[in-house]
Amino acid sequence: MTIGFDFGTANCSVAHFFQQQVQPIPLFNNAPYLLSSLCAPNPETVSEYLFRCQDIRPSTPEGEQVLRRAIKINREEGLDVSNEDLKFGGDALDLYLQDPSDVYYVKSPKSFLGTMGLREVQLSFFEDLVCALMSEIKHRAEDHLQHQVEQAVIGRPINFLGRGGDKSNRQAIGILERAAKRSGFKSVEFQYEPVAAGLDFEASLNNDKHVLVVDIGGGTTDCSMLRMGPSWVGKQDRSNAILAHSGQMVGGNNLDIAIAFKSFMAEFGKETQRKSGLDIPLIQFWNAIAVNDVQAQKQFYLHDNLAVLKQFHKESLQPEKVARLIKLYQEKLSYSVIHQAEQTKIALSESDQHLAQLTVIDETISIPVSKSEMQMAIESSTTKIESLVLEAVAQSGITPDVIYMTGGSSRSTVLRDAVQGLLPNTPMVAGDHFGSVTAGLTRWADTIFK
Template identity: 40%
Template structure:
């Protein structure tokens, strides 16, 4: 059996083909599984993953990760002695575990954001392979329960460019991690397809005449733009390289909007913009590092012992009424994800209302952040300009003008983003669809072309 697998930065989705049309499979209570994982301890992941693999996969995994698994078993025994839950959690359940006790266990959101990070060492790459494998295994098992048969083949979506500073080296690293994780998770045939191209395939099924379409896919971690020839005379071709006229992609996504709103709307409550007794301002990078949950280096800096000592020194040099102790509390209790999650909830509310009040009582009793739509617009403006530049790059690379625009991706639901794109290209029809499911559906259509004859 084959599937289209959207291993997304924010959500995972799976689709299969039935009678010529894609169908999204439920992944628990929803068709979309948030891309989050919680473990009792980071070093316990390998042991928990090993137990979840089938015997044939387990044997190969133990040869690859034997010492790591042994260390994991020791950590897990200690965790059980302390009364901690000895299991992996995914999606909303992982978020709930984290919110219950932010300073206990290991929580990661959007691991896909880190796969192209520059300078990852072999142990870090192995950790990300295990995290991604655990999530893929969970999704594959969910799909098999729904379908009643093994799933061994998949077309998996990939962004044009992963989040990394090393260009194609970052892309190769990320694809290698995804491919190895998929293999360990039991997929025997795996192909990758650009996510905007996959989304375009799903949109193409609705077209009644040929057109050049600018596909703008704004996900949780990246924005990808592709210029594609589409329509009735193209849709049945297996090889579509000639129809891909140009593309661009960059590390701009919904997570970045959340982080910027966190800095703009919440960090002033934690001391940002204050001055020390010497008259010097508090260093802004400290606050950005605290909020940058999609940046390995930034989070490593913020949670380092050096930053702990620096915060102590800064508090001694701060005014008596300084808000900086709240930032120190955030660091001590590992609350970066929680703060950004509050900003994300505020961003969602600001789509429908002018103001949003978000509780920050985990930092201080009675503390709330007052967010407003103008604040979100100000925080979003630099990101929208970058999205506009990516659209221009894709059009320029194609050498032709688009006939219409198709917007997709979870972040495409934002009224700010839709309004910006319509204002930028006012004379073109702008279409949308299933913002979360179009990539998975397009991947399933392509999977049928690749694997359909043999039934994968």
């Protein structure tokens, strides 16, 4: 059996083609979406879980090294790894929020893909994270379908990071493909996410059009200018239909981090002075919440950085605020802060004001945030998204007949207005914010695996 697989930054979803219709497959509480998250007692649990509980071996010598180290550490800690030790999706988030300091939590393994400058063993561990989540989704799909799933078309962004170019993209695709094969898929193909979203929109067209797909997801924004319509339906060779691509690592995660940095981090000591008259370096506050940046999080959570934070606390004119930053470090609250920023972003898509409630161990901080403040916070990301839209239009040399907006972050009225402002005379159609890519991947899977 064949599926379309959107391995997303914020959510994962899968579907199959049945009776000429795309049928989403429930993954969590009868919903077709699973949060792209997992939670375990420690990092080493993930690698041993794959081997011991799923009978999935590493794909490289470096992966074998990661597994041996994981087994050794878990034995030393007296941890006997079982199926119950890994939680996924909403269950993982709930467990993390109960006690962030007591678990290992990962939001969006996809956001790490393409990171350059890492050792092979680190990349092998990222592959284990991706494999664990993919394997879980595959099992849930098979349980629902009562049929083995062996073929998949998996979505990919135009560029995973924007830094590292083709080398970064090849590294990311390699990890995804190896993880998928280890999970049990026998045949795997990839399709650009904006093209997939366009394929879903194409099913509704009665005549051929030039379509500008703007897919603003959790991790990336991707734009494609496409020839679409009845003349192209069912064709495997669509090379002449793809007129332009642009893409960059700017999406919902970036918006959440920007909101947290602008609106929340003052309560953790940002822009507070030391007795010397100097501010605490801003990099400390950025690294604390940059959950999509492996190196930034590594720098913040270095063992030696705790002594640095304590020295800032000692020197600060507002030590009670810096004390919260130390608690963030000690209790690993980065994802908790970003979760509240995400809730703020969602609330402000429907309202002009929101009162964020940020819990830091034994206190809850109420932080009012206005839509205008959010707009200022995400201005840099908005500008990058506008540039990607203009780049795709310029590459193609064509004014589109229609703009097709999709992706979870395209729900933002701020971003929709920004894109529409660039092409004020072009009609805009909103897709299924979370389901368009999955549906298009499923249609493509039905086309190429027949």
